[in-house]
Amino acid sequence: MSLESATRIALIYPELLGTYGDGGNATVLAQRLRWRGLPVEVVGVPAGEPVPGGCDIYLLGGGEDEPQVLAAEGLRRNSAIAQAVAQGAVVLAVCAGYQVIGTSFPAGEGQVHDGLGLVDVETRRSFDPPDHPVPPRAVGDIVVEPAPELALPLLLGYENHGGRTRRLPGGHGRPLGLVRKGIGNGTPERTDGIVDGHVIGTYLHGPVLAQNPALADLLLSWVHGRLPELAGPPETEVLRQARLHALDVHA
Numbered sequence: 001m002s003l004e005s006a007t008r009i010a011l012i013y014p015e016l017l018g019t020y021g022d023g024g025n026a027t028v029l030a031q032r033l034r035w036r037g038l039p040v041e042v043v044g045v046p047a048g049e050p051v052p053g054g055c056d057i058y059l060l061g062g063g064e065d066e067p068q069v070l071a072a073e074g075l076r077r078n079s080a081i082a083q084a085v086a087q088g089a090v091v092l093a094v095c096a097g098y099q100v101i102g103t104s105f106p107a108g109e110g111q112v113h114d115g116l117g118l119v120d121v122e123t124r125r126s127f128d129p130p131d132h133p134v135p136p137r138a139v140g141d142i143v144v145e146p147a148p149e150l151a152l153p154l155l156l157g158y159e160n161h162g163g164r165t166r167r168l169p170g171g172h173g174r175p176l177g178l179v180r181k182g183i184g185n186g187t188p189e190r191t192d193g194i195v196d197g198h199v200i201g202t203y204l205h206g207p208v209l210a211q212n213p214a215l216a217d218l219l220l221s222w223v224h225g226r227l228p229e230l231a232g233p234p235e236t237e238v239l240r241q242a243r244l245h246a247l248d249v250h251a
């Protein structure tokens with residue numbers, strides 16, 4: 001098959017947004033395409049390089065506060081991702097990446113930094129009045145019951161973030177799902193993430209697509225339409241069930 005027909009997966013700024021291993025999401029998507037005999041090209045986009053247009057899937061991972069600001073500044077220099085999204089490209093943005101694709105996020109003492117505004121969410125240390133203490137960092141396992149229309153099994157992962165994220169009033173999109181264990185967006189509705197068209201933001205590390213292959217296949221179906229089922233690897237389901245059992249979460 002020609003390279004032109006390969007699915008192009010852009011892994012954005014792995015040096016800045018790679019702290020939590022989310023680059024594994026590119027590996028999972030690529031492998032699930034190869035297992036189906038479909039050609040794939042993973043396009044690493046080093047920090048400082050322009051983001052290429054014309055990719056099918058854009059992946060942004062988690063990172064620490066300062067690298068996250070650098071990533072947002074780099075990404076705001078061109079509108080390649082926004083243009084690709086307008087043409088139907090898929091985006092999966094995790095934690096810092098999720099905060100960056102929103103409208104704004106915290107950046108140091110009382111400062112707020114502009115995001116890309118790809119999705120209608122905003123992130124702060126806390127949404128409580130100033131006399132409330134800032135909530136503790138959300139660290140640990142997270143289990144999310146996906147929105148029913150996604151037709152996915154429970155989503156498993158881990159989270160590690162200080163930010164709390166809420167949807168803008170009247171904004172587009174819906175939460176990725178309801179938090180059954182953990183913090184997620186950290187708002188009273190107990191939701192995690194956002195889905196708006198083919199753009200997903202979430203707090204789940206794992207990498208999320210390794211722990212949740214059905215979510216990987218949902219993203220691939222947005223590019224390719226319905227794909228043939230994949231049998232393996234069976235270990236994934238064994239490990240998923242073991243985690244759910246250990247966390248006392250039932251499907």
Ligand code: GLN
Binds near residue numbers: 065068097162164
């Ligand atoms: N720096 C962000 C926060 O602490 C994101 C952390 C992450 O990506 N895990 O909220």
